[in-house]
Structures are given as structure tokens and as C-alpha cells.
Amino acid sequence: MGIDIHNLNLLAHARNLGVSFERTLAIGRQAVFIEDWELEEHRRLRHLPPLSEPAVAPGQPRYFEPLMQQWLGARVTDSVDASPYENARLIHDMNLPWPSEGEHAGERGQYDAVLDFGCLEHVFNFPVAWRNCIDLCRVGGHVLHALPANNLSGHGFYQFSPELFFNLYQPRNGFELRGVWFALKADRRHWWRVANPLEVKRRVNLCNSHEVYMMVLARKRRDPGPLPAPQQSDYAQDEWLRGPHAVATGDAAGRREAVVRTLVRLGLIDAVRGARERWRVWRASGRALPAPDYQRVDVHRLIEPAP
Template sequence: MGIDIHNLNLLAHAQDLGVSFTRTLAIGRQALFIEAYELEDHRRLRGLPPLTEPPRPAGAPRYFEPLLTQWLGAQSAESVDASAYEQATHLHDMNQPWPADSPLPGQFDAVLDFGCLEHVFDFPVAWRNVTAACRVGGHVLHALPANNLSGHGFYQFSPELFFNLYRPERGFELRGLWFAVKGDRRHWWQVANPRELRRRVNLCNAHEVYMMVLARKLHEPGELPPPQQSDYADDEWLKAPAAAPAPAAAPGLRQRLHGALGRQGLIDPLRALRDRLRAVRSSGWALPAPDYTRVDVHALIRR
């Protein structure tokens, strides 16, 4: 759990959009995973003063509190974790709802989930805890694994989930959703909303990708039904029952060719070749338009 250069840029962009960090809660005490040169580049790009941090033993982690207070205007930067091993401000297992006497719900201007919820088995409970901690008018920020990070945690996440969770009728406004390719710190990729495209937005590439989300809480949502994937909720499930299937047509040229190749044992080698060619095509940095739109991050956050 921590803040890398992509997450730091997300915080800066959120600040430019008017997000208040006056009282911030981090899910997990956030360490800084930022190279010194990256931090200095960011400081100059934003016109910020040098960051003053408390002394620490060699090799000890750097934590997020000085960055939040000095660069983002936080008056308090708190954290919650299931364990005391990183000296989080509050101890709570996010698999469990906030207890009735918890002082945290509704108290925070910003709640940061940077690399936490993929490690929590009961994601719906953890997500409700995150949004409950946010005050009305405050913001929730996520940075979570999306692609080629299998094994990092319990889960990888699809944009479809957050496009459906953060809707006005559920009490939220989604202000931005981007993919960040881990190896390309200069660009993000704004993700198209599958509900607006009326089709699924998929990604198959050769790089580690995580998703960044910015959402504002409009009102207390109360009890919410589980979201349904948009192409089912808006299309397939609303159609009349399917008519009786038409009689099968005679096999076309494609089917006949497929059958002939299969009988000769050539289908599997040809499929393997096809998949290798697809892997080569997906090894570049770019994500496919129109589902993804490239964003120049330095142009976005430069002051």
C-alpha cells in the first residue's frame, strides 16, 4: 500500500479539480514508493516548496503524512489498518463493517484507497466502509490493479465495476477513471464508459496496468442493491424472450474450412500462431482507441 508517481499525480489532479484534503483518511498507512528524482520533478512541475520530512533510520519507509500536509493542504492525515505493524492511526479489519461506535464514518474530506482493497477478501464490505468514511461532498480516490497483476492480491478490477458503483442514482458522481501503465509515468489512458458505448470495454496487453478512480459523494446512499453489469442491465435483460431458434443452416465456407483443418490436426497450431501475433501487437505502450484516450499527465498537472 503506497503512493507511487501515478498516485501522486492523481492527488495533484484532484487538487486542481477542487478536491479538499483537509481531513484525509488512507486505507492502510501509505508509504512513498517514489524515486527522489521523480519527487523533485513533480515538485518543480507543481511549483511546490521542498518537502520536509522527519529523520528516519536508513532503509526505513517514508510515509505520506508530510506530503499530504505540506503539498495538499491536509490538516490531518490519518490511516486505518487491520494491524499495528505500520503504526496506523486506527485499527480495523476492513472485512468487517465499521462498529456502531466508530468515530470514522462521515468524517473525511478525502479517502485514499491506494493498493488496499485488492487485499481485502470481502470487497463489498470494504468498499462500503470506504464510502461511509467519506463525508457528503467529499471524494474517494482509488488506485487498484487492473491487468497483468494476477497474484498481487485477491483481485484485479474492471472499470465496469466502478462505472456502475459511482452513479448519481447510487449517491455518487464519477469524476474520472483512468488506466495507468506502470512503466509509462508520463501518460494515463482515460477509459470510455461501456454504458455510453453500449458494449464492453476490454483490455488485453503485455504490461502491468492499474486503474485510478476519482468519485465525489453526493449524498448518503443508504442500502443499495448490487450493481448489474451495464450490457445486461441496459440491453440483454430488457429484451423480450428469444424466439424459437431457426433451423440450422447448411455449413458455410468458414465452417467447412474449419472442419477440414481440424481433421488434419492444424487448428491448434494455427490458434497458437494467432495468439502469438496478438501478443506481439499488444506489447506496445498504447491502449486501443476509441476505448482509451491518452492523457499527457505533465500537461494535465503543470502549474
Template sequence: MGVGYQGLQFSLFGKGKGVSFDRTVMLGRQNHYLDAGTLHSMFERFGSPVTDAEVHTMLHHAYSENLFKQLGATKVDSIDASGYEGASIIHNLNDPIPAELQRQYTCVVDFGSLEHVFNFPGALKNATDLLADGGHLLSITTANNFMGHGFYQFAPEAFFGYLAKNGFTDIEIYMILYRNLPYWFRVSEPRQIGNRVELVNGEPVQMGILARKVEHRPQAAFPIQSDYHDAFWQRRDVDRKTEAPPVDPHVSALVQDLKAKIAALVAWPEMLSPHLTNGFENHLHYQLIDPAVEVAGVAHAKAGPALLSRLQKALGISTDTTTKPSAPPPVDKEPTHLTPVEEVEHRGVIIPIIPKVFSEQIIQAIRVGTYEASEAGELDALIQTDEVILEIGAGCGFISTYCAKNPHTKAVYSVEANPALIDVIRLTHKLNNVQVTLYHEVLAKESGEIDFYVHEDFWASGTHSFLGKPVKVKTTSFQQRLAEIRPTMLIVDIEGGEDGLFEGIDLTGVRKIMLEVHQPTIGRRGVKRLFDQLSAQNFHYDMWHSSRSIVTFSHVDRG
């Protein structure tokens, strides 16, 4: 119970949708799981940047009152069954709230309480009774794969149905993956589409509910599931099993095509599996949105087709695209004019801070010395005499510079796909007076070009990203680069692109491989494939130089 990444995002989304936090009550005193970098970057994403002083105030206490005051609250209460967390109102939500609490608040915030109350209908009635007319319910609760977390997991129709029958309008429900990701799935209302909205998936999913109260109802009215009421009882669907549910025809065609591409589907990165096999593939039921873009006034209907188009292209299905290829800059080009606001020395490397390229989270990590510190620490022990290093995924140029400054290094080559980073990397190399050969490309099985999705946080960019602006980047044969460079060591950090990178690649001559494994992106099967492919070429997991997601493989004979 508390405000984390998604709770903060949902609160800012609600404010952008017109929620008044003036008189806020929290169901359970909400603590928070936030840091300065997250607060700065999230408020900025939603067009409301905050100062360091305001961030300090929000983080001053372990509970969330100051966060909601930043969002406009003049009064913040909390209600709980006991006083162990300092709630301002002690009341068991299993029981009706007293009359003096009814219709007193402009916003009720529930980020993880309702599922813990056994009398859920009574607790939901209490939550709605707390609201004055015009007030908003703002809730994140459990949907799928949370068995045992609380008493219940919920279906969207429970909230669509109850709120619609009890004086609420503008009801919006979203499926929110239990990760720190900047996108959700808008849920269609079952009654409107004439079908159940179901979900079978392979990871925890939360449900966000936003609704506005327009009329107080003293007595609760309980809904009947819409397809039973509208179809079965009205005899419009005598034999439900014989009638196919309504689906988006484009997605239906995509699913049919996938049946013929089952081998490709098995190997597909699991970050996309929710959209293809885990229940979100029906675009009529679920529409992908970026909540920050949503409240900025961009039509939400654009998000779903954009994702569909990307999937079609990735799977070789013909689709029209107007994306223009961007020519890769020459390797020896001088950096264009960049104006860093400051230059920070991190582990002996001068890093230029470019606000338009670096997120606040990355800037903070550089300033405090945690940015890629694990990798740098292991490299001190890994780099041997006459090491030839190929770095795949150069970031801001820190690691390639760090390697080039090592006296045992013979040569460093770096590959980076993100066009926004090329001049930053060159500037980093220039400031540190190091010689690094830089390629603007994606290493793949064959030469050509590929869509690369550029996100405002460069660490979230990649070929496996959902959000961000697509640009065409040239691909170069990985095997060709290996033959030209003949590296003895590989350093790989490509945000999920490691899955499949080594398939069919001859790594003769390579002694060590340090890579960051992005399991949330490539999934457990992707991690297994990666280990299997390297093991097949006699690389073993090196426990002495691995830490959490930073994994080092050494060749059993050459390492």
C-alpha cells in the same frame, strides 16, 4: 501499498481536479517510495513547485502523512486490520465500519489496499461511507497482470457501476502502466459507449479511480454489468456476436492497414505495442492523456489524435502535418548565450547547470556524482591508444568530454538529435577546453528527416517518445558517418533508438560498442534483435565491462 511515482502523480492530479485533502484517511498506512528529485520535478510539473525544506519534511518519515499535509491536509488518519504499521484506526475492512467513522473525511486514499480485502464489496462500501458529502475517493488498484498480488484484479465497470449507483458523480477511471511514465489512458464508461471496455495486454496495468460523493447511501446498491442490463435484458442486442462494437473510424482504418504491414509490426518497438496490439488501440475506449496537462486546462481530446497522427506517420500512412523542419545548426557554430546557475565538476568534467534544460532529477544526479557514472567508470578501462570514438546520443556533453580528456583518445565525434541540447553540449566542450566534432542529426538508414519528440526531461526525449513537442531533425546515413569517421569505438545512448540502429550496417573497423539498453522501451524482442544483430558481426557480450542496462560488446577478433 504506498505512494510511488504514480501515486504522487495521481495525488497531484486529484488536487488539480479539486480534491480537498483537508481530512484524509488512508486505507492502510501508506508508506512512500519517493526521493527529493522525484518530488521536486513532479510538483513543478503540476505547477506547484516545492522548496528543499518542504521536500525534506515530506521525506522525514517513511510514511505519507507529511505528503498529504503538503497537499493541504490538516488531519491524516489511517485504517488497517492490525497495528503493525502504526495505523491510527484499527479496523478490519471486511467488516462494516462503526457509525462514528462514517462521513468524517474529505478524501479517502487507497493506493493498494482494496485488492487485498476478501470482502471487496464490503470494503468498497466502507471506503465510500468514510467520505462526507462532497468528498473524493482517490484509488489506485490492480487491473491486468497482477495475478497473485492480492485476491482480485478489477475491471473499470466494477467501479463505474458501483459508484454511480451509490451517490457518486464525476467518476473518472484511468489505466496506468506499471512504470514511471507521465501518461495514462482515460477509460470510457461502458454504458455511455454501449459496449464493454476490455483489455488484453502484455504488461502490468493499474487502474486509477477518482470520484466525488454527492449523497450518502446507507444501503449499498449493487450494479449489473451494463451490456447485460441495457442490451440483453432489454432485447436491443438479440445476437451480440453479429453486431460490431463501436470503434473510432480512424483507428479502425489504422488497424486494417496494419494487417497489410505485419512484417513492420513484428519489428515495431514494444513501447508502442500497448497502443497497437495490447488492447489500447481503440481510441473510443481509451484516450491517451498527460495528467499534468489535463489539470492545466488543455482539452484532453487533443492527446489521442496526436498519438494516432504519430503512429500514422511512422507507419507510412498519409497524414497532414504542419510541423516545420528545423534547420540543423552548423557543426562549428559557437554556443549561443547560456547562463548556467552553477558549474559542477563531475569526475574531472565541468558541467554547466542550465535549469531550463536540466530537470531537477538530472541536476541532483550531477551534484551527487551519479550522473552517467557507470559509463564513465567503464570507459577508463575500455579506451585504448589512438581510440576514435563516435558517441550517438550526447546528452549534455559529459561523456564526449570525458572521452576527449582521456590521453589515449585520438578523436571524438558526437551525434545529438535534441535541438535544446546542442548549445549546452558546445558550452560543456568549451568549458573543458576539448575538441569534439558535434553533429545535430539522427543516424538512420538513409538521409532525410524524422520527427524527434523533445520532452522537458531531456533523457525522455527521442524518436520513440509519446509525449513532448515534435520537431523535424535531419537524418544522416549511419553507414555514411561510419565511412567518414572510421571509429574504433561506439558509445550509444538514444532512449530506445538502439533497436534497429545496427540492422544492415557494416561495422568493419569497430572494436567495441558500449550502449545503454532501454528494455522498458524496446521490449524483450528488441533486446534479442540487438544482441542477434551484433552477434552476427562477431561481437560478443563483454561481462567485464557491462553493468545492468549498460552493456559492452567487444569484437571477438578486434577487441
């Protein structure tokens, strides 16, 4: 759980959009995983004052409070964790609903920004943990996520699809979704804006050779109340099932089946499939994501302060 250069740039972009961080809650006390030279580059780009942090012993983490207070205007920087080992102020297991009475009940709806940077993939009961995040956010406040999306299997319990957040943060649920981006660990200068499957009327998939995580910015417009379990877009929209992308039919399907039968009869099907997969891996080894489902964004231009 922590803030790397992509997460810092997400915070900066949110600040440009008018997001308030006056009262910020982090899910897990956030360490700062940013090289000094990256912090200095960010500071100069954003015209920020030098960052003053307490001295820490070698090998000990730097935490997020000074950065949030000095560069993003935070007055309150709380964090919640299941145990006190990193000195979070609020101790609560996010697998469990936020208490409606007792010591921490008053925190509901009190935060301008809730930061889920590398936390919810480690919480087994994701629906409850996500609901806690939005319940802790005030109406008009924002929830920010940065979570594993691709090639990070084994990092936590889950990797996440953008479909999930396009579905959860809908206006009918009381939210405004202000952006969904993919970030490659191998490319700190660019993000990729993700197309909404509901708008393009097809699944927006990704198969590549890089570690990718997803960043989400959503505003809470009203208290959503009880929410039904979401349905994936193509299962919820009848016209998708009747459209040309539903299933291969007719002559094209017949030709494909005939080719497959021939390859099986000749004993070549496994070799052909292996060659196809090697070709796909080679094509996916670059850092570009496929258009039009993904549109590249120059991060430095995005986070430059207004003139």
C-alpha cells in the same frame, strides 16, 4: 500500500479539480515509493515548496503524512489498518462493517478524502471494504482508488475491471464519477482515460503485455443508503442483447464454423490458434492502448497548476 508517482499525480489532478484533502484517511498507512528525482520534478512542475520530511534509517519506509500536509493542504492525515504494525491510528479489519458504536463509530462521514491506493485488492470481502470507504467519506468528499487492473495476477486477491467502478459510482447511487484512467507502470508520463461501457454500449476490454493499474476519482453527492448488488452493463440493458454485438449470426457465423471444421479435419486447429495468440501478444507488446476505448492523456499537462 503506498503512493508512487502515478498516485501522486492523481492527487495533484484532484487538487486542481478542487478536491479538499483537509481531513484525509488512507486505507492502510501509505508509504511513499517515489524516487527523490521524481519528487523534485513534480515539485518544480507544480511550483511547490521543498518537502520537509523526518529522517529515516536506511531501508525504512517514508510515510505520506508530510507530503499530504505540505503539498496538498491536509490538516488531518489518518490511516486505518487491520493491525498496528505500521502505526495506523485506526485499527479495524476492513473485511468487517465499520462499527456503528464504540471507539471508532464517530469517524463515519468525517473525511474529505479517502485514499485506497493498493489496499482493497488485498481485502477478501471487497463489497464490505468498499462500503466502509464510502461511509467514512463525508457528503461532498471524494474517494480515490488506485488498484491492479491487468497483468498483476498474484499481487493480491483481485484485479479490477473499470466496469465495476462505472457501475458503483452512478448518480442514482449518490455519486459523481469524475474520472477513470489506466496507468502503465512502464509509462509514467501518460494515462489512458477509459470509456464508460454503458455509454459506448459494449464491453471495454484490455489485453496487453504491461502491468496496468486503474485510478478512480469519485465524489459522494449524498448518503447512498442500502445499495443493490450491481449488474454488469450488458446484462442490465436489454437493448445490448438485441444489438449487433450480442452474438455472431447468419452468414458470418456459418463461414467461421466451416473454417473451424476444416482446420480440425486437417489437424491444424491447434497450430492456427497458437499462431493467433502469438500474433496477439506481439500486437499487445506496445505501450499504446486501443482507441477509441482508451484515450491517451499527457499527465504533466494535466497536473500543471492553473496560470
